[in-house]
Amino acid sequence: xxxxxxxxxxxxxxxxxxxxxxxxxxxxxxxxxxxxxxxxxxxxxxxxxxxxxxxxxxxxxxxxxxxxxxxxxxxxxxxxxxxxxxxxxxxxxxxxxxxxxxxxxxxxxxxxxxxxxxxxxxxxxxxxxxxxxxxxxxxxxxxxxxxxxxxxxxxxxxxxxxxxxxxxxxxxxxxxxxxxxxxxxxxxxxxxxxxxxxxxxxxxxxxxxxxxxxxxxxxxxxxxxxxxxxxxxxxxxxxxxxxxxxxxxxxxxxxxxxxxxxxxxxxxxxxxxxxxxxxxxxxxxxxxxxxxxxxxxxxxxxxxxxxxxxxxxxxxxxxxxxxxxxxxxxxxxxxxxxxxxxxxxxxxxxxxxxxxxxxxxxxxxxxxxxxxxxxxxxxxxxxxxxxxxxxxxxxxxxxxxxxxxxxxxxxxxxxxxxxxxxxxxxxxxxxxxxxxxxxxxxxxxxxxxxxxxxxxxxxxxxxxxxxxxxxxxxxxxxxxxxxxxxxxxxxxxxxxxxxxxxxxxxxxxxxxxxxxxxxxxxxxxxxxxxxxxxxxxxxxxxxxxxxxxxxxxxxxxxxxxxxxxxxxxxxxxxxxxxxxxxxxxxxxxxxxxxxxxxxxxxxxxxxxxxxxxxx
Amino acid sequence: xxxxxxxxxxxxxxxxxxxxxxxxxxxxxxxxxxxxxxxxxxxxxxxxxxxxxxxxxxxxxxxxxxxxxxxxxxxxxxxxxxxxxxxxxxxxxxxxxxxxxxxxxxxxxxxxxxxxxxxxxxxxxxxxxxxxxxxxxxxxxxxxxxxxxxxxxxxxxxxxxxxxxxxxxxxxxxxxxxxxx
Numbered sequence: 001x002x003x004x005x006x007x008x009x010x011x012x013x014x015x016x017x018x019x020x021x022x023x024x025x026x027x028x029x030x031x032x033x034x035x036x037x038x039x040x041x042x043x044x045x046x047x048x049x050x051x052x053x054x055x056x057x058x059x060x061x062x063x064x065x066x067x068x069x070x071x072x073x074x075x076x077x078x079x080x081x082x083x084x085x086x087x088x089x090x091x092x093x094x095x096x097x098x099x100x101x102x103x104x105x106x107x108x109x110x111x112x113x114x115x116x117x118x119x120x121x122x123x124x125x126x127x128x129x130x131x132x133x134x135x136x137x138x139x140x141x142x143x144x145x146x147x148x149x150x151x152x153x154x155x156x157x158x159x160x161x162x163x164x165x166x167x168x169x170x171x172x173x174x175x176x177x178x179x180x181x182x183x184x185x186x187x188x189x190x191x192x193x194x195x196x197x198x199x200x201x202x203x204x205x206x207x208x209x210x211x212x213x214x215x216x217x218x219x220x221x222x223x224x225x226x227x228x229x230x231x232x233x234x235x236x237x238x239x240x241x242x243x244x245x246x247x248x249x250x251x252x253x254x255x256x257x258x259x260x261x262x263x264x265x266x267x268x269x270x271x272x273x274x275x276x277x278x279x280x281x282x283x284x285x286x287x288x289x290x291x292x293x294x295x296x297x298x299x300x301x302x303x304x305x306x307x308x309x310x311x312x313x314x315x316x317x318x319x320x321x322x323x324x325x326x327x328x329x330x331x332x333x334x335x336x337x338x339x340x341x342x343x344x345x346x347x348x349x350x351x352x353x354x355x356x357x358x359x360x361x362x363x364x365x366x367x368x369x370x371x372x373x374x375x376x377x378x379x380x381x382x383x384x385x386x387x388x389x390x391x392x393x394x395x396x397x398x399x400x401x402x403x404x405x406x407x408x409x410x411x412x413x414x415x416x417x418x419x420x421x422x423x424x425x426x427x428x429x430x431x432x433x434x435x436x437x438x439x440x441x442x443x444x445x446x447x448x449x450x451x452x453x454x455x456x457x458x459x460x461x462x463x464x465x466x467x468x469x470x471x472x473x474x475x476x477x478x479x480x481x482x483x484x485x486x487x488x489x490x491x492x493x494x495x496x497x498x499x500x501x502x503x504x505x506x507x508x509x510x511x512x513x514x515x516x517x518x519x520x521x522x523x524x525x526x527x528x529x530x531x532x533x534x535x536x537x538x539x540x541x542x543x544x545x546x547x548x549x550x551x552x553x554x555x556x557x558x559x560x561x562x563x564x565x566x567x568x569x570x571x572x573x574x575x576x577x578x579x580x581x582x583x584x585x586x587x588x589x590x591x592x593x594x595x596x597x598x599x600x601x602x603x604x605x606x607x608x609x610x611x612x613x614x615x
Numbered sequence: 616x617x618x619x620x621x622x623x624x625x626x627x628x629x630x631x632x633x634x635x636x637x638x639x640x641x642x643x644x645x646x647x648x649x650x651x652x653x654x655x656x657x658x659x660x661x662x663x664x665x666x667x668x669x670x671x672x673x674x675x676x677x678x679x680x681x682x683x684x685x686x687x688x689x690x691x692x693x694x695x696x697x698x699x700x701x702x703x704x705x706x707x708x709x710x711x712x713x714x715x716x717x718x719x720x721x722x723x724x725x726x727x728x729x730x731x732x733x734x735x736x737x738x739x740x741x742x743x744x745x746x747x748x749x750x751x752x753x754x755x756x757x758x759x760x761x762x763x764x765x766x767x768x769x770x771x772x773x774x775x776x777x778x779x780x781x782x783x784x785x786x787x788x789x790x791x792x793x794x795x796x
Contacts, residue, residue: 046784
């Protein structure tokens, strides 16, 4: 651990990855010497370029699709797939061979994330990968790129932090840690992306953050990336006389981001063209989506621009004769992006949800309501009590408040580079706050929206060694196992389930929860599954608390967990009473163990059960 | 050369000065490099080198054409007969070409003007100005300093970042033919 020369931060994003490092020898205290590394990657067959971002796309070419050597990288000539920019551009034209959004699949509890299921639309002859394996390959590419650039500092000997969405459940965290281990990451810690963004802001302020924050502040971190939206609340508390950020709540995993906006705009423009009897094929629609992204940035970035031309280039070599010209207006973008994704809603608004059919579970569970402001209202409303019992937090609670009042906002994610969208979020928040007599929020300025997560992660790797301020908070959920109550069976009624708390809210890294008094029966030699639950709002529950009833939005069911008691020294089929103990590892993953009565032994309980959905 | 050879102690000072000068002054470094290349062994005594015209390899030029075609449809645009199209049609296509070629230019080259003064402003050139970066036109006569007005600021590339190519990559294929299956 002490021979590390660099602290490395890796942003393993849904659409892009980035890598930043802090040179430990040249850093002291809050003055960290930091860089963002360019990542060599294929941008076309046989062409390698160094880019700041590595698109999180993987392309599996057909054996006769490319010439020998076309997939060569500076560090290897025998790799039969491509990751990065070439994978994205090629995959756009041949989606059956493209793995995208692997990270969203990694946290999709409805599928077996170790099974080869990607690309999900691939025909049989295409070799598929598991979401886990795809993540291993992105992480592996970053490791090789580092080793190529820094032969003096082998990657596996450095302090490494990999970021995850704050909303990742324990199984997705475990899988990310597993992917990192498989990609050859040695000293690795997980960090939530909104925290990384705040670390980056703290570092960027070079010490002045203490002037901008005071005890009692509540920072809302809004992170809108290409594919996901992540919300977190971080309170400024006093601890041992010092100001310390304390993460108090995280939001649900919302599969909604900039790509959805571009696609929506493309459909608006395509409908307009259809009105002129111009039909676009799939290739043209993709080109249109690309053109719409540019037009969106032009319109959102320049308030005086009213109309931006959109040109769909011809596919053939006749460019002038075959291109289609149309335009995107300020009114259309306002209606589609601003009102579609950021409507001015009331603080009591909640996301609309339709009942899902079983079929949709085969794909990714995209957000059904595209209004990010409604998701935000729901999050703040649900977290009203987040700071009630927080030690060292001096802010008075406003009587009659219906949602938690943030005092500051930190933005992250490329989408929010469009000032008008960030402004809409601030305006909406301020209307809500004014209605309850609270002061408007301050915007924490100076964040680098694309690279803040990687930078913050590297800074975190650095502060873990004792170099600066740390955000505390522990787990942002309490965890429960489901216990079926003993009652006579009633036909047509599921036996009611009770939830036994095994890990309280805010369990810190490197600590373990107490043992609950309740015992569960495990069958020796047979895998036994339990239902597993998490709550991002029940902060008061202690280990051993048994819930018989709860509100539906208070507790979420996670994937099942599985305990497997080996038959050694016991008769197979015998029922052994065990107690479950939870701990949070130094890496940042939740670990569950089964401890049989009266013995010193313990068995690991699997969080991610092979086979996915219960049969 | 009329100057005598400097003393040893003078040379120590000169060596340190030259070291830091070369390290922090790119122009001096370039001049030293030229001096070393042209007269590395014998200094001023050696005969002036034969003038040589260097051959530029086609690889980088082909690569740039390929990039301009890939991102900016450059070859398609230039090779198309524009006589029969209206200015509006050509204008629409130009947006694709302009946006893409600009992206290629900015991604792979860092550009800077040769002269930072505003075009049209009066400018004075001292003796020993870089004649390869500044072209004199009009009444070119007399001795430096030259006084004139800046007609074009000029462009200079300060950094080149061309992609690396696989060993057997055929750069002559500027755009592969596309066949949809």
